[in-house]
Amino acid sequence: MSKTIRQIQRGLARGEFSSIEITQDYLTAIKAHNPTINCYITITDELALQQAKTADERIAAGQAQALTGVPLAHKDIFCTDGVKTSCGSKMLDNFIAPYNATVIENIEASGAVMLGKTNMDEFAMGSSTENSYYGPAVNPWDHQRVPGGSSGGSAAAVAAGLAPAATGTDTGGSIRQPAALCGITGIKPTYGRVSRYGMIAFGSSLDQGGAFARTAEDCAQLIQTMAGFDPRDSTSIDHPVPNYSETLDGNIKGLRIGLPKEFFADGLDSNIAGVLEAAIDEYRKLGAEIVEVSLPNSKLSVPVYYVVALAECSSNLSRFDGVRFGYRCENPKDLEDLYKRSRGEGFGEEVKRRILLGTYALSAGYYDAYYLKAQQVRRLIKQDFERAFEDVDIIAAPTTPEIAFKLGEKTDDPVSMYLQDIYTLFLNLAGLPGMSIPAGFSQGMPVGLQLIANYFDEARLLNTAHQFQQASDWHLQSAEVK
Amino acid sequence: MTLKTEDVRNIAHLARLQVDDESIERYATDLSNVLVLVEQLNQLDTSGxxxxxxxxxxxxxxxxxxxxxxxxxxxxxxxxxxxxxxxYRVPKVIE
Amino acid sequence: MATWETVIGLEIHAQLATKSKIFSGASTAFGTAPNTQACAVDLGFPGVLPVLNAEVVNMAIKFGVAIDAEITPNSVFARKNYFYPDLPKGYQISQFELPIVGRGQLGISLDEGVSKIIGITRAHLEEDAGKSLHDEFPEQTGVDLNRAGTPLLEIVSEPDMRSAKEAVVYARKIHALVQYLGICDGNMQEGSFRCDANVSVRLKGEEKLGTRAEIKNINSFRFLERAINFEIERQIDLIEDGSKVVQETRLYDADKDETRSMRSKEEANDYRYFPDPDLLPVAVTDDDINRIRASLPELPEQKRQRFIVDLQLSEYDAEVLTSSRETAIYFEKTLAQLPDQAKQIANWILGELSAALNKADINIEQSPISPDGLSNLIARISDNTISGKIAKQVFEAMWQGEGSADSIIEAKGLKQITDTGAIESLIDQVIADNPDQVDQFRAGKEKVLGFFVGQIMKQSKGKANPGQVNQLLREKLNKGRE
Structure with a gap:
């Protein structure tokens, strides 16, 4: 079961199999392997088969749309009307969303079939999926290791062949990092490219929906249906969406790829560095020009990110108060008890830690020193990129400092966990689009290469990734699902 | 910047989070460690x-x-x- | 005994008269079943996002232009974080550092033609909260979120008022202004226009402000005056007894006519304001401002000036007639029928009509006598159909709904007697019946003339034209004297 979207579309078009058949195949595989991988929180088998039936009818009637009949998985952060949307939290374990996220609407409108909702770090806070109320998902390449996070369930599902592609969200690396650790392709578009409506907020100025697939080609298709202006999201940008598939085959001869000198220095695992150097060489062979760039302020992205994201999350998560939806504690003795116990019992440790930090950063007397300061440095980080993109078309960087770590290895040390995102956070701070593509292996575990493009230049990003995948086969390697 | 347990208690109240006494020490340590990280920001002059x-x-x-x-x-x-x-119902609020 | 000076500033919340809410497409209509006008955005459901209503921005600019304020070119929405059951998101979207309307001012007229300028610090946009119903259930508070998200313009004055009376004059003036502008219906019973008063006292001559208390829950001008006066007394008593005024929020209890401390809202007001990442800066251009300025209706101040200069009304009449939009509309509608009778109309509106309205405790727009009806009545006075005295009788009948001025005059036979022959015969009769008084007059006692007029009017049931009676009577009596 390691089909791509493209292969499924071809099979459906040629009548090699029906949508019901392929959907049933995936559901069977999920039933068999989800107990080990734990990549799905909810499996929507009935709904999937129903959607598949409709899809088959449309195909028969010659009315197939972009993704008609293609089964997909959705991160459990996207609200799905009538389906439990837990966000990986006990707080929302009983939350049957009464509306669809725009992303879900767009994908449904393109004819896709929903297999289920994938596992994630609670409220997207984490880099390992270990913070899920539903237990950690595991890395299909090594079940002792994490799949990354927060969209670890989506990444693991695609890597394990339990979905051909999946949606995810990326606030500080939550698509790119698990894509890298699971050996698949992931894309986080420009901030404002994909609607945030119905996507449960973590850090509103950083969150962006995106996609996981085996190939850049599939990512292009999925992003095509997800992207676009949404009048229900004030931060959604009204900017034309080009046809991403059309430009995939463009020649990258003369493409200027910048390597930030700060990222290929200390702190990067030497095996990973070797893998990445080989990948860069591949680009040289394809005719790209490799130049050095500098992003001097990016070293401060970890502190900036944690202040900004946590301040925003502390406020975003106030709506979970046990009054209108979600978890409510037993027998609250008064209003304060209702709030404190519903939130204290409904949120997990990491979420509480982040709410506390964010609350502190915004509180009287600390606002200027933390929040305002972080927003100023945020601008400097963005300016670094603006300067770099005056000279280059694409920036290449590591996605992660090391391969997938062992389950439980970092759970007791929040700071070392936060440092896992050292190469991904700045992208969200700047709002730029980025991808992670499989670039090789270290100790038998996948290594990702991160590609970054200028604002709204997803087409070039996908083209650059696709050209690499035409010349290499790292993305075709499959984890053996036992 | 080191947070004391009392600070954590105050923040937890502002955020309406029940935090039991045994975890409060751990939060104080965790949060203080993150604040050390955050203090790197002070290296940079951001005036203007x-x-x-x-x-x-x-x-x-x-x-x-x-x-x-x-x-x-x-x-x-x-x-x-x-x-x-x-x-929607909540425990009686006295004004 | 020391002499005290009172310092008052007002915070007025005016609900903006839009069809839909400030950040959602739910209706703002008042008085519907609980929670039927609260959509997912108003309820603070997960993932949903605010989108700003254009009309709200227009209305705020209208107000800003009307008070000669600076309009902020890029105002910013911020989150005010606190927990309360009627605040669904756990934060209120408001404006903090960059309100849409900056500093402006408003002139108020006090007694004896004294006027005063009151500074307006700012006016900002925010969303209203829902309603907590404490008497609905024995053990619980019920929450109705229909009002949540209704747009509010919070108008903050400088502490420029020195007495409860001044505060009321200012509040009434703002009340009239927002209605003139058509941005608020001004309905205080329904809570569309609410006042909070910041009250402090200090010794006369002292520069430093005293500690202030904020009084909330004032829903009429009468209560505003009483609440402030109570609070002034309370603070003076406290200080004179050697205690201190505590900075706190106090609730006005109209039934007991007192203010009392609001324990529930007292705790540390650490609102952790920060820019709302779900909303972007609101851009207002000079073109926008000019377009709105050009579209403004005539404002009370301009109208007042016009009444004085063009209509030759007294300052007092002009002030009172323009003090509410409804009164001005009534006056101008009446004036449209009788363009050269401004003074007469003013006298009737400010005299007979306003006394009747007061007695019935209704507003001018509910008057049983329409502007057309009143102009009909005044026309009958000026064309000598009836006398001013009879007119009062006709007015009374019109008020009771007995018909139009014309039909009442007709039905009751109140038409003035202007036929010289008829008046002369009345006079002859009275002269014949009172020979003693005739002698007295002829002996030079002019005062007796009044007696004769009285008798003649009595005989005519008030219908004889008093001017004619006077003239003819004098002629006849003098004739005998020669």
Missing amino acids: ITPMAHPLDATQRLRDDAVNETDLRDKFQNIAPDVKNGL
């Missing part, structure tokens, strides 16, 4: 730099003043912890 609240320099788009929502009370209240006569 406009804070950046949004990644893109866009301005607010406005919506026409039109009613386009319908009454979905039943659907919304179906998933509510405690409702009666169309009202």
